[in-house]
Amino acid sequence: MAAEKKLAGYICTGCGIGERLNVEQMRTIATREGKLGACKTHPMLCGAEGVQMIRDDIAAGEATHVMIGACSRRSKMEAFSFPDAAMSRANLREGVLWLRPDTEEQKETTQEMADDYIRMACAEVRFMTVPSASGEQELNKTLLVVGGGVTGMTAALEAARAGYPVHLVAEENHLGGVWTDLYKRVPFRAAAADVVGSKDIDLPQPEDPGVDALAERIRANERITVHLNARITRTSGAPGRFSADISTESGGTVTENVGAIVQASDFKPYDASNLPEFAYGKSPDVVTNFELERLAKDANGGPIRRPSDGKEVTSVAFIQCAGQRSDKPGHLPYCSGFCCTESIKQAMYFREQNGADATVLFDDLRTPGAAGEDFYRSGQQAQVTFSKGKASEVVSENGTLKVHFKDLILNEDTAMDCDLVVLATGQVPNTGPDPYAQLAVEEAETEEEKDAARRKLENAPPSILNLDYRQGTDLPQLKHGFVDSHFICFPYETRRTGIYAAGPCRRPMDMKQAMEDAVGAALKAIQSAENAGRGAAVHPRVGDLSYPQFRKEGCTQCKRCTVECPFGAINEDEQRYPLFNESRCRRCGTCMGACPVRVISFENYSIDTVGQQIKNVDMPDEFSEKPRILALACENDAYPALDMAAQAAQMGDGIELTPFARVIPVRCLGSVSLSWITDALNTGYDGIVLMGCRRDDDYQCHFVRGSAMAAERLSKVGDTLQQMQLETERVAVYEVAITDIQRAPQLINDMAATIEKVGMNPFKM
Amino acid sequence: MTEVVATNETILVVGGGISGLTAAIEAAETGKQVVLVEKRPYLGGRVTQLYKYFPKLCFPTCGLEINQRRARQNPNITVLTLAEVTDISGDKGNYKATVRISPRYVNDNCTACGDCAKAVEAEFDDEYNYGLSRRKGAYLPYRMAQPSRYVLDPRIIGTPDADKAKAACKVDAIDLDMQPQDLSFPCGAVIWATGWQPYDAARIQPYGYDRFPNVITSVEFERMADPNGPYAGRIVRPSDGREAKKVAFIQCAGSRDRNHLLHCSRICCMASLKQATYVSDAYKDAADVTVYYIDLRAIDRFEDFYNKVRAIPQVKYVKSKPASIVADKDGNPVVHGVDTEGYNRYAERFDLVVLAIGMEPAVPKDGFPVPIVVNREGFIEAAPENGGIFAAGGASDALDVNRAVQHATGAALRAIQVVNSVRGMEV
Amino acid sequence: MGDLNQAMIEKYRTNFLKEVEANVEEGEWVKMCMQCGVCSGSCPLGKFWDHPPQELFMMIRAGKRDEVLSSDSMWMCTSCYNCVVRCPRELPITHIMHGLAHYAKRLGLVPESQPTAAFAQMFWDNLMQKGRVNELKLGLKLYFMNGFGDGIKVALKHQKIGMGMLKTGRMSPMEAFGGHAVKDLKGFQSMIKKAQELEDQRIAEHGA
Structure with missing residues (x-):
């Protein structure tokens, strides 16, 4: 298998490289210092002819490892794509030419910069291997869907329709979940187009909930196996080879092997006993929106009767945002997003079936989109009264209820009498305990902290997935208990690879949205299973065949990798060595960065591929007045920002980068090993700039915790500097956004200014 | 081909x-x-x-x-x-x-070096910036554009500019005969x-988008706030370039309106809250923002963001659909209407008014x-x-x-x- | 008319909105108001209204029957239609205002000395006499509405216009003595009578 390593270099002389740089010198450096077997040049390497030249060399076995000295790795990506070869790219165009002024006095330092990038690219490619899948992975097309509600049923059905077998696990003895009692649903469609003359004719009406029909289709589908009265008692493995124990109430357990998982555990209705001010629990005629569906179902199209005495309801009040959008203890701080249209629908029951007065007391009526606003008008047409008002209290006296509220439009405190009050209560995510709360117990340093962490877990809900993962039993939560990832661009990217959350356990939502969400989650699960079968990574390093390789004999079982992996990919074996699960891995390299003894690496990204770049620059001596500044830049944000700064500079924006900078893209700041920093300082770098992504609650790290982990790790770098008797200013960590086109080069230039102040690093090699 | x-x-x-x-x-x-x-x-x-x-x-x-x-x-x-x-x-x-x-008139050879843009003289309204700036007749639509290849505006084809672009290209990427x-x-x-496309703001007659330069749309404001945009991120009045500290955001501009778009465009409330932060970030305590709304639709977990912006004292909320905008003698837009919570009539002068424009499919x-x-x-x-x-x-x-x-x-x-x-x- | 008011209160008890829908011209639109307030801000005379249109709609929904029907506000509408063209729900607000005013009048709930209402009654009475409006009489009545002294003052103020009109034959002083009628005055009066009967019948059927 291991064919002879053939290192070949290709330097483009186009885009001004040939005119401004000494290409011959770079060729010599590539072959002599960079140890490449050969180094060719081409006037337009990215053109068909140049690319063919490289392809031919690879095909002829002349090049297994390719160093390209041309433009940024982000440019001409399609042209320079050689899946069978290892490749590194020296960024001569954006990284050097465009960011440096074309003047005679700058020529020398600019050339040095280019020379170093050639050295670095040669070093990088020497230590790279073409990744190949480990063979650990399998293709298993069967999916597991956890949750028998509308979300879960939809996910199962849609996956089955695409040809994938599904195990659908429902906790109840029937399908339907929280939607079982629904009498009617909020209409899915907006008003039809083909109406002449008026815009408000034939507005959508409450419609059949379709839950039974969905369940019927599930039962009739031979690709779907339904497990009722069942829970997942253990989930182990990884995408492509998950193993789930499905235990039924009767005590039986079956184990199913699946490729990927959709968690569609929906929500739990809010417990309205937290709302004594609205007489919930005091008067049977105060019900929640969930309970009302049952009453409506019982009425079966006839007049809805109030629970206390069976009297037909003649007037009903809906209190919106009951126990929601509120920071009172026991209330939900968020808006549940479904209650406005739900109340309109329920008010319409009363208009239609009782001819009753129906009043909706709301603050903001939230009926977005086409169908939403149409349905609002539909409710108005049905003579539902909408009053902007904030209810303060419901009092039950002599068989009637008095709702006290502030009329926000008429600006007065007032009250209304009614037979029935419906509280528009919210959705509480039905999710398991937060894995990081579980991890906190273990990570606590003192007994006190441990106790505090344990107490936090005391009231945690039971686990949904019972993952046997090192980092806890369930999907990580973002806020308010929802298992969301807070990616705007990538809503399905949970932090447990191959397990996708769908519906209201991810974010509060109505039934239509939950069903749409289920379709997307099903696609992601299918995709994950298929990619696991190929041994390839999923988002964001899609198709990457590399995986963490680990030198067991060097491992000190410090557990940093198992704790820090943002995706919980690493378990521990019986001897407490890390157990990598390849298809759970997203190839961010956080484990590599975390490892103090440098035993973790990837075929195409390792301690060496970066470390050797650092070591292979030409280090001028202390008295040269040519400092060297190492910049490690996140490849997704900071590095593109530098590229775009170069673009701007090229078009005359006046941006420059110090010629003393040597920039290396990293997958994530989380992958940065402290050894790179100490090596760099020991080699003689005068300053180091680390540029990662925002890491607060609104983090922008695509590996979620990578940037935060790096920051924590690097917070200790000051000690190292002090031990070396170096100024702490020599290392700076920044959060850099992709839009920081001016700022990114400026931060590096600032470091150059700092070095001028504090002086050169005495450790020059 | x-x-x-x-x-x-x-x-x-x-x-x-x-x-x-x-x-x-x-x-x-x-x-x-x-x-x-x-x-x-x-x-x-x-x-x-x-x-x-x-x-x-x-x-x-x-x-x-x-x-x-x-x-x-x-x-x-x-x-x-x-x-x-x-x-x-x-x-x-x-x-x-x-x-x-x-035809793009530029082939795969293009290395996005920008030489053609430097050579061409003709300029046109930059559609990427909703016409708030001009661009060359040979252009990269924006910095991160993919494919990263320049485009020749068809309007320069047949003019000397096209030949200049072709002559400037060192990699033979310009093909003026593309059909x-x-x-x-x-x-x-x-x-x-x-x-979607932004609803045509000029059709909302009482707001005077077509008459007053200091009444702009939310999509234009987005370009204005971008540091890489036509105003280099400065929040200013298009009429005179002066700082726009007192800014109104008008919701449902074209949405939820039988005269315009029937539907609620869903994003505008959140977008305006976001844009309010642009103003408060730029001018801190000197910022003075008013959001005019009918229902503030910060649905589901977006409520967190609403709360976050509500904590900014420089941002006020008025439940009102403004009736009209007129310009005073200094070109300041004056927003007229009634605050429906308490029925106070207002005639509020602003530096800039941003219409939260609806989404038309x-x-x-x-x-x-x-x-x-x-x-x-x-x-x-x-x-x-x-x-x-x-x-x-x-x-x-x-x-x-x-x-x-x-x-x-x-x-x-x-x-x-x-x-x-x-x-x-x-x- | 007081009886009709009582009858309506009995009939609609808690639901004033329903009463408005059944009895007020274009009243069925009131429910469609989305409470944006653009009508109120658009009204050129809005600052003279106690309750601008949207507030009236909210008061109707809140069941503030007396306050609405005895309000002065809807009488302020001058039919400029600004509100109608701007209303996002396309409510015929102008018509609803007139409808409310008319309904209040029918129920005898118009505030005393409401000048618009008084003028409207004057206009109607004048019209009924001869089947056409006698402008001289209407003008004089209007001038003397607030007493003799006031009437003289107003008349003197408009003296010049009056003289001009006399000179050009636009106004005949003879009209002050009876004035001329439409061709078939009897026919006109019986037509009005019939219309009144039909209206009363409709109210009897729907109203009580």
């Missing part, structure tokens, strides 16, 4: 905005062949023109960088830019699509992701190539009658980016169901 290899297991995605791009990538990463057709010369659509996303206040180009890389690296995706679908015929599982590609090309190819399913109202169910608002409904054609994102409803992506991911599965059934995998 562009060639497309496709079969009836190929998925055609129409529209390369965030929804179409997502649908194409998700399908391709599941192993399906995809042809992605985009009308503009680059991918990314309207999100490329946004400065920040709500609620994280992060930058759209950040996610776009990943999506571009995913698309570029994936051999399953064929991207056609400057291309429009002119016809679709056939049925689910067996369509024939016809696409017209307009429009019509391509036909088979596909099994179609994802229609043509998105970019779906051909008449003459969709095949029969399709469109609702009263003009969005495509999910319906069995649509056969193998599935709307994704803004073509299906007024959606924010997160929901559009979610919806587009689902649309990818719908299309996969069809092409898998062509292969004989259907239940």
Whole structure:
């Protein structure tokens, strides 16, 4: 298998490289210092002819490892794509030419910069291997869907329709979940187009909930196996080879092997006993929106009767945002997003079936989109009264209820009498305990902290997935208990690879949205299973065949990798060595960065591929007045920002980068090993700039915790500097956004200014 | 000449905005062949023109960088830019699509060096900046544009500028003889992701968008706030370039209105809250922002963001649909109306008024190539009658980016169901 | 008329909105108001209204029957239609205002000395006498509405216009003595009578 390593270099002389740089010198450096077997040049390497030249060399076995000295790795990506070869790219165009002024006095330092990038690219490619899948992975097309509600049923059905077998696990003895009692649903469609003359004719009406029909289709589908009265008692493995124990109430357990998982555990209705001010629990005629569906179902199209005495309801009040959008203890701080249209629908029951007065007391009526606003008008047409008002209290006296509220439009405190009050209560995510709360117990340093962490877990809900993962039993939560990832661009990217959350356990939502969400989650699960079968990574390093390789004999079982992996990919074996699960891995390299003894690496990204770049620059001596500044830049944000700064500079924006900078893209700041920093300082770098992504609650790290982990790790770098008797200013960590086109080069230039102040690093090699 | 290899297991995605791009990538990463057709010369659509996303206040180009890389690296995706679908015929599982590609006059050789732009003199309104700035007749639509190739404006073809551009190009990338090309190819399913367009603000007569330079739309304000945009990120008055500290945001400008768009455009409340932070970030305590609204629709977890912005004392909220805007003698827009909570009439002078403009579906109202169910608002409904054609994102409803992506991911599965059934995998 | 008011109170008890829908011209639109306030801000005379249109709609929904029907506000509408063209729900607000005013009048709830109402009554009475409006009489009545002294003052103020009109034959002093009628005055009066009967019948059927 291991064919002879053939290192070949290709330097483009186009885009001004040939005119401004000494290409011959770079060729010599590539072959002599960079140890490449050969180094060719081409006037337009990215053109068909140049690319063919490289392809031919690879095909002829002349090049297994390719160093390209041309433009940024982000440019001409399609042209320079050689899946069978290892490749590194020296960024001569954006990284050097465009960011440096074309003047005679700058020529020398600019050339040095280019020379170093050639050295670095040669070093990088020497230590790279073409990744190949480990063979650990399998293709298993069967999916597991956890949750028998509308979300879960939809996910199962849609996956089955695409040809994938599904195990659908429902906790109840029937399908339907929280939607079982629904009498009617909020209409899915907006008003039809083909109406002449008026815009408000034939507005959508409450419609059949379709839950039974969905369940019927599930039962009739031979690709779907339904497990009722069942829970997942253990989930182990990884995408492509998950193993789930499905235990039924009767005590039986079956184990199913699946490729990927959709968690569609929906929500739990809010417990309205937290709302004594609205007489919930005091008067049977105060019900929640969930309970009302049952009453409506019982009425079966006839007049809805109030629970206390069976009297037909003649007037009903809906209190919106009951126990929601509120920071009172026991209330939900968020808006549940479904209650406005739900109340309109329920008010319409009363208009239609009782001819009753129906009043909706709301603050903001939230009926977005086409169908939403149409349905609002539909409710108005049905003579539902909408009053902007904030209810303060419901009092039950002599068989009637008095709702006290502030009329926000008429600006007065007032009250209304009614037979029935419906509280528009919210959705509480039905999710398991937060894995990081579980991890906190273990990570606590003192007994006190441990106790505090344990107490936090005391009231945690039971686990949904019972993952046997090192980092806890369930999907990580973002806020308010929802298992969301807070990616705007990538809503399905949970932090447990191959397990996708769908519906209201991810974010509060109505039934239509939950069903749409289920379709997307099903696609992601299918995709994950298929990619696991190929041994390839999923988002964001899609198709990457590399995986963490680990030198067991060097491992000190410090557990940093198992704790820090943002995706919980690493378990521990019986001897407490890390157990990598390849298809759970997203190839961010956080484990590599975390490892103090440098035993973790990837075929195409390792301690060496970066470390050797650092070591292979030409280090001028202390008295040269040519400092060297190492910049490690996140490849997704900071590095593109530098590229775009170069673009701007090229078009005359006046941006420059110090010629003393040597920039290396990293997958994530989380992958940065402290050894790179100490090596760099020991080699003689005068300053180091680390540029990662925002890491607060609104983090922008695509590996979620990578940037935060790096920051924590690097917070200790000051000690190292002090031990070396170096100024702490020599290392700076920044959060850099992709839009920081001016700022990114400026931060590096600032470091150059700092070095001028504090002086050169005495450790020059 | 562009060639497309496709079969009836190929998925055609129409529209390369965030929804179409997502649908194409998700399908391709599941192993399906995809042809992605985009009308503009680059991918990314309207999100490329946004400065920040709500609620994280992060930058759209950040996610776009990943999506571009995913698309570029994936051999399953064929991207056609400057291309429009002119016809679709056939049925689910067996369509024939016809696409017209307009000439870019720049071929694959282009290295995006910018020499042609430097050589060309003619300038035109920059559509990327909604006409707030000018661009050259040879241009890269914006810095991160993918494909990263320049475009020649057809208006310079036949002028000396075209020859100058050609002469300036060192890599022979300019081909002035390029002609429009019509391509036909088979596909099994179609994802229609043509998105939305801002409602024509000039049609909201009382707000005077066409009369007062200091009344602008939310999409224009987004360009203004972008440090890489036409105003270098300075929040100013277009009339005189003076700082705009006192800013009004008017909700439902064209939305929820039987005179304009029937639907609620969903995003505008959140977008205005986001944009309020631009003003308060720029001018701190000196900022003075008023949001005029009917219902503040910070739905579901967006409530957190609403609370966050509500904590900024420089941002006020008035429950009112303003009646009209007039300009005073100094060109200041004066907003007239009644605060419905307590019925106070106001005539408030501002430096700048931003109309939170509605989202109009970019779906051909008449003459969709095949029969399709469109609702009263003009969005495509999910319906069995649509056969193998599935709307994704803004073509299906007024959606924010997160929901559009979610919806587009689902649309990818719908299309996969069809092409898998062509292969004989259907239940 | 007081009886009709009582009858209506009995009939609609708690639901004033329903009463408005059944009895007020275009009243069925009141429910469609989305409470944006654009009508109120658009009204050129809005600052003279106690309750601008949207507030009236909210008061109707809140069941503030007496306050609405005895309000002065809807009488302020000058039919400029600004509100109608701007209303996002396309409510015929101008018509609803007139409808409310008319309904209040029918129920005898118009505030005393409401000048618009008084003028409207004057106009109607004048019209009924001869089947056409006698402008001289109407003008004089209007001038002397607030007493003799006031009437003289107003008349003197408009003296010049009056003289001009006399000179050009636009106004005949003879009209002050009876004035001329439409061709078929009897026919006109019986037509009005019939219309009144029909209206009373409708109210009897729907109203009580």
